[in-house]
Amino acid sequence: AQSVSQHNHHVILSEAASLELGCNYSYGGTVNLFWYVQYPGQHLQLLLKYFSGDPLVKGIKGFEAEFIKSKFSFNLRKPSVQWSDTAEYFCAVNAGGGADGLTFGKGTHLIIQP
Amino acid sequence: SQTIHQWPATLVQPVGSPLSLECTVEGTSNPNLYWYRQAAGRGLQLLFYSVGIGQISSEVPQNLSASRPQDRQFILSSKKLLLSDSGFYLCACLGQGGAHTQYFGPGTRLTVL
Numbered sequence: 001a002q003s004v005s006q007h008n009h010h011v012i013l014s015e016a017a018s019l020e021l022g023c024n025y026s027y028g029g030t031v032n033l034f035w036y037v038q039y040p041g042q043h044l045q046l047l048l049k050y051f052s053g054d055p056l057v058k059g060i061k062g063f064e065a066e067f068i069k070s071k072f073s074f075n076l077r078k079p080s081v082q083w084s085d086t087a088e089y090f091c092a093v094n095a096g097g098g099a100d101g102l103t104f105g106k107g108t109h110l111i112i113q114p
Numbered sequence: 115s116q117t118i119h120q121w122p123a124t125l126v127q128p129v130g131s132p133l134s135l136e137c138t139v140e141g142t143s144n145p146n147l148y149w150y151r152q153a154a155g156r157g158l159q160l161l162f163y164s165v166g167i168g169q170i171s172s173e174v175p176q177n178l179s180a181s182r183p184q185d186r187q188f189i190l191s192s193k194k195l196l197l198s199d200s201g202f203y204l205c206a207c208l209g210q211g212g213a214h215t216q217y218f219g220p221g222t223r224l225t226v227l
Contacts, residue, residue, distance in 0.1 A: 004157075032214050044158075044204065044218040051214060090157060094214060101148050101160035101173065101206075102216055 002027035002095050006105035014113050021076040021108050023091030032094040033074040039087045086112045116141040118219035126225045133192040135222050137205030146208035147188040153201040200226045
């Protein structure tokens, strides 16, 4: 079975700082990779996803993530964060099939200080 | 696009009482549906998924069960709640058109006392 590890459970940054949230997964086969975000009081929503092709994927609100197969990683980045990026961020993996559920990491609580 | 409704939004129940959480989906047909739970300090854990009416796959053995009586209705139940059942329950739907992306409902906050 696959597993997902998010290295940082709590991150505090100042506005305009650069962000990188780590995500590693364990699974030997083909995977689909996701980052979801949950803003305070809102639904869990998709930030970006990787299925195939260019390993550098761009999502909403200036976020991007890079899939490095050799490292089993899918780190999330943003060059300059804003106060509105304060949220909980979840990395998730689906092992190829699509119909099966997602395996999530424990999440990273990001706080941006103005 | 699909819209996912969950009811109730919050629930406080005593230990040993039954549970029924409902999820309904609009804007799609024959969706794959999922129940997840987020316990305090933990990530989201897949509990059940369903690829069609009456078809339920259980991922984690536990005190809960799921049913799918209609195409766009997914119900999470328990006969006797435990303290450890407390958490945030999310229903999700797989996107159409081979997108492999799951969309989530607003969730139900369950507190078992």
